[in-house]
Amino acid sequence: MIFNIQRFSTHDGDGIRTVIFYKGCPLRCLWCSNPESQSFDYSVMYDKSRCKNFGDCIKADNKTITRIKNNGIQINRELIKKPEKLKNVCASKALTISGESKSVDELLAEIEKDTPFYQNGGGVTLSGGEPLSHGEELITLLQKLKERNINVNIETSLYVNWRNVDKCIGLVNTFLVDLKHTDKDKFKSFTQGDAGLVMDNLIKLTDSETHVIVRIPVIPGFNFSENEMKQIIEFVTSLKNVNEIHFLPYHTYGVEKYKMLGLNYTFGNKKQIQDSELLPFIQYAQSKGLKTKIGG
Numbered sequence: 001m002i003f004n005i006q007r008f009s010t011h012d013g014d015g016i017r018t019v020i021f022y023k024g025c026p027l028r029c030l031w032c033s034n035p036e037s038q039s040f041d042y043s044v045m046y047d048k049s050r051c052k053n054f055g056d057c058i059k060a061d062n063k064t065i066t067r068i069k070n071n072g073i074q075i076n077r078e079l080i081k082k083p084e085k086l087k088n089v090c091a092s093k094a095l096t097i098s099g100e101s102k103s104v105d106e107l108l109a110e111i112e113k114d115t116p117f118y119q120n121g122g123g124v125t126l127s128g129g130e131p132l133s134h135g136e137e138l139i140t141l142l143q144k145l146k147e148r149n150i151n152v153n154i155e156t157s158l159y160v161n162w163r164n165v166d167k168c169i170g171l172v173n174t175f176l177v178d179l180k181h182t183d184k185d186k187f188k189s190f191t192q193g194d195a196g197l198v199m200d201n202l203i204k205l206t207d208s209e210t211h212v213i214v215r216i217p218v219i220p221g222f223n224f225s226e227n228e229m230k231q232i233i234e235f236v237t238s239l240k241n242v243n244e245i246h247f248l249p250y251h252t253y254g255v256e257k258y259k260m261l262g263l264n265y266t267f268g269n270k271k272q273i274q275d276s277e278l279l280p281f282i283q284y285a286q287s288k289g290l291k292t293k294i295g296g
């Protein structure tokens with residue numbers, strides 16, 4: 001299942017790219033700016049500011065959606081059996097369903113619409129969520145893209161079984177690997193995952209001589225300190241075949257989506273990080289011989 005296709009992107013790789021966002025992620029990063037990407041299932045989103053109280057959603061499912069005193073609705077998401085049936089019931093797009101089930105051939109057809117624009121190294125970036133959690137369907141898509149000589153980048157946390165990564169080697173041009181922290185306790189408490197698995201996979205992947213760019217989300221209260229960033233950069237410099245590192249400064253663009261999903265944004269009221277605040281990290285990484293960039 002995917003939740004978005006972004007065309008003509010100039011991020012996440014060279015040239016003009018089609019970015020496919022897969023739905024489902026095994027991590028739960030507290031700062032995640034795409035919370036709708038975390039569930040492997042459909043997500044019901046409600047934007048109260050767009051609601052005109054037409055009540056079409058209530059007519060579609062009056063057991064799980066109820067009106068609140070003529071001003072908005074209450075949704076009992078756990079009881080909704082077939083969220084996909086609520087797609088397109090709301091004319092004002094206050095109620096939307098994130099998630100679209102697409103076969104490999106359907107995805108390929110979407111990608112092929114854009115192939116005339118894939119010059120200067122452009123192509124497809126598979127993002128998420130976690131694309132490497134998508135098993136055989138992902139491998140089939142990668143094989144078909146390779147047959148068509150389409151450049152492919154995968155954006156991944158590497159928080160998956162090594163077999164899922166191994167199967168992609170040779171089918172992917174560049175892995176854009178998010179390395180969030182090298183401290184296992186910090187990683188666990190902020191993402192619910194295991195930094196050991198990520199680092200082991202990253203060592204194996206870079207040993208395979210695949211092209212890897214490491215990307216560090218710089219997050220206040222998590223890894224935004226000189227010591228922690230130095231530790232992470234040191235780990236990157238210990239890897240074989242990695243000569244480029246990107247710093248992705250924390251932003252708050254996704255905060256509203258938590259409300260729309262009926263979730264709390266528990267990360268708190270943190271300030272966005274300015275590019276200028278990354279300069280010491282950039283200088284340190286460059287002093288270690290790494291090519292650097294701010295942003296994806």
Ligand code: SF4
Pocket residue numbers: 025026027028029031032033034037038128129130157
């Ligand atoms: S790995 Fe990415 S998609 Fe998954 S929870 Fe973390 S920030 Fe969100």
